[in-house]
Amino acid sequence: MRLYLIGMPGAGKTTLGRGLATAYQLPFLDLDEEIVRREQRSVSEIFAQDGEEYFRQREADVLREVVAAYPSLVLATGGGTPCFHHNLEVLLETGLTLYLAVPVPELVRRLQAVAASRPLLAAHQSAHALETRLRETLAARQRFYERAPLCCTAPTCSLETVQQLIARYNALA
Ligand SMILES: Nc1ncnc2c1ncn2[C@@H]1O[C@H](COP(=O)(O)OP(=O)(O)O)[C@@H](O)[C@H]1O
Ligand SMILES: O=C(O)C1=C[C@@H](OP(=O)(O)O)[C@@H](O)[C@H](O)C1
Ligand SMILES: [Mg+2]
Numbered sequence: 001m002r003l004y005l006i007g008m009p010g011a012g013k014t015t016l017g018r019g020l021a022t023a024y025q026l027p028f029l030d031l032d033e034e035i036v037r038r039e040q041r042s043v044s045e046i047f048a049q050d051g052e053e054y055f056r057q058r059e060a061d062v063l064r065e066v067v068a069a070y071p072s073l074v075l076a077t078g079g080g081t082p083c084f085h086h087n088l089e090v091l092l093e094t095g096l097t098l099y100l101a102v103p104v105p106e107l108v109r110r111l112q113a114v115a116a117s118r119p120l121l122a123a124h125q126s127a128h129a130l131e132t133r134l135r136e137t138l139a140a141r142q143r144f145y146e147r148a149p150l151c152c153t154a155p156t157c158s159l160e161t162v163q164q165l166i167a168r169y170n171a172l173a
Contacts (some may be wrong), residue, residue: 001026001072002095003166006145008138009079009118010107011100012157017076019159020166030076034062043078044118060085067094079137082144092147096169099148100157104134 003020005013014030021028032043035058039046046055059081066075067090075095082088082097091097108131111121121130150169154161 002067002070003074004091004095004097005074005076005100006082006091006097006148007079007100007102008107008134008141008145009121010111010114011079011102012110013076013079013100016100016157016159016162017074020162021074023159023163024074027070027073028076029066029070029073031059031063031066031081032076032078034066035059038062056080056084060087063087063090080141082147083141088144088147092149096150096166097148098150098152098162098165099145100162101145101151101153102157103155104131104138106155107134 001024003024003026005011005017005020007013014032017030018028020026035046035055036042039058041049043055046058059078063077063081066073077087077091082091088097108127111118111130111134112127121133150165152162152165
């Protein structure tokens with residue numbers, strides 16, 4: 001199976017993705033890490049040097065490459081992945097997509113520590129500014145995220161909660 005994790009920055013896609021891959025004994029890939037490896041520079045550097053549009057094109061290309069190369073894996077996407085270049089259709093058509101719907105105040109708590117290394121959040125580091133920015137971003141992205149067949153709405157989506165969701169989905173499928 002291909003399992004895709006989508007959701008806002010700080011939702012835990014990378015963290016939970018690793019745990020799920022271990023639990024299901026599947027390869028794990030993080031889309032940002034795959035882009036960074038190919039570009040030999042950080043996501044922040046890509047944004048600063050070539051802009052978001054360039055990043056989104058690389059993201060779309062690398063997503064399709066990864067999907068073609070792995071018939072089964074757990075893939076942590078970037079927060080914006082499903083919202084550009086028809087990437088959501090690729091995800092929906094080639095695997096099981098899980099939306100980690102973590103409430104904004106919890107995202108704020110998690111991201112305050114790491115905002116400086118995340119280009120779309122770097123300019124918004126006070127808790128209030130970060131919250132405003134995240135609410136705006138979520139409002140624009142929700143219609144993409146909510147098309148995922150699986151959604152975890154627990155404030156802290158634990159590995160166990162997510163595994164139960166997937167087991168229930170697979171039993172019904
Ligand atoms: N379930 C969780 N509970 C508490 N903190 C978490 C949880 N999942 C992730 N975090 C923390 O939140 C931050 C962002 O997690 P990360 O997995 O990088 O999210 P994403 O890839 O969705 O942006 C990290 O500091 C991580 O340790
Ligand atoms: O939300 C976004 O647009 C982005 C989220 C990041 O990934 P995470 O969601 O893993 O932080 C990364 O892809 C890039 O900085 C853009
Ligand atoms: Mg991540």
